[in-house]
Amino acid sequence: MRTVCGRGPGEAGHTPETAVWRVLSHAARDGPQNMAVDEAIAVAVGSGRVPPTLRFYAWDGPTVSLGFLQAARGAVERETCDRLGVKIVRRLTGGRAVLHDQELTYSLCVPLDRSWARLSVGDSFGRIGAGLVAGLGRLGIAATLGKTGGPVTSARAAEACFQMPRMPAVLAAGKKIIGSAQRRLGGAILQHGSLLLGVDLTMHQAVFPGWPREDPGSGVTCVRALLPEVPPRAALEGALLGGWVATLNIRAAADELTTWERQEAQRLAATRYATPAWTWRR
Secondary structure, eight states, rough: OOEEEOOOOSSSOTTTTTOEEEEEOOOOOHHHHHHHHHHHHHHHHTTTOOOOEEEEEOOOOOOOOOOOOSSTTTSSSSSHHHHOEEEEEOSSSOBBBBSSEEEEEEEEEEEOHHHHHSSSSSHHHHHHHHOOOHHHHHHOOEEEEEOTTTOOSTTGGGGGGGGSSSSSSSEEEEEEEEEEEEETTEEEEEEEEEEESOOOOEEEEEEEEOOOSSTTTTTOOOOOHHSSOOOOOOHHHHHHHHHHHHHHHHHHEEEOHHHHHHHHHHHHHIITTTSHHHHOOO
């Protein structure tokens, strides 16, 4: 693996025991493939096949991901999605529906070892979220974590992730800019989330029946609204990675999926994430 961030071995701030995380940067894939790759990585991390892994990726077209336990009815306008060409997939993680469109997506998988196993879900959200806040700071965006148990606009609006300002939301200028979801899978924690680079509020209103009608942008913001221009993807990835390197005291090395992960992801995409039985299970 090639070290791409962090000090070298033996330099100040790192010890020989400092964890080296694998970093993956992937081109756009469809929803089933993206979700399948995340699960394959989580299984591989949990079984010790690979080190802790941070993955950055994109989507090959607008896609709604439903939370694992979320009821699809009332959460998303299925006929509208069909008409607009918006795909729908169900995640392995919890939370509420997200429209993946103009964003940079991350997934982070860590083994449930001594440093993570003792954390509550809220504490692990907080630890990972601190890295996101630090990463946004490197881009010049002042951000904070949402409060635990914060309010939602309404029961219907709560079906959309970006109308939920409470933890694990990351807020900028008081509005949500990153939404995340988590799952403990075997021996690993999987968390993935979306950094909004832009936001099509008209599409959000069309796709989500509970999205606010009178002031659709009241609770959400994006990088384009906060910076003079959206940085290149490499700069965005570098900033977020740097935030985790700083807050988690890790080193990072660029790498690729293993053969086992690629094969497992192909199997999961075909047998689970691309099937109506999985997507519309609730």
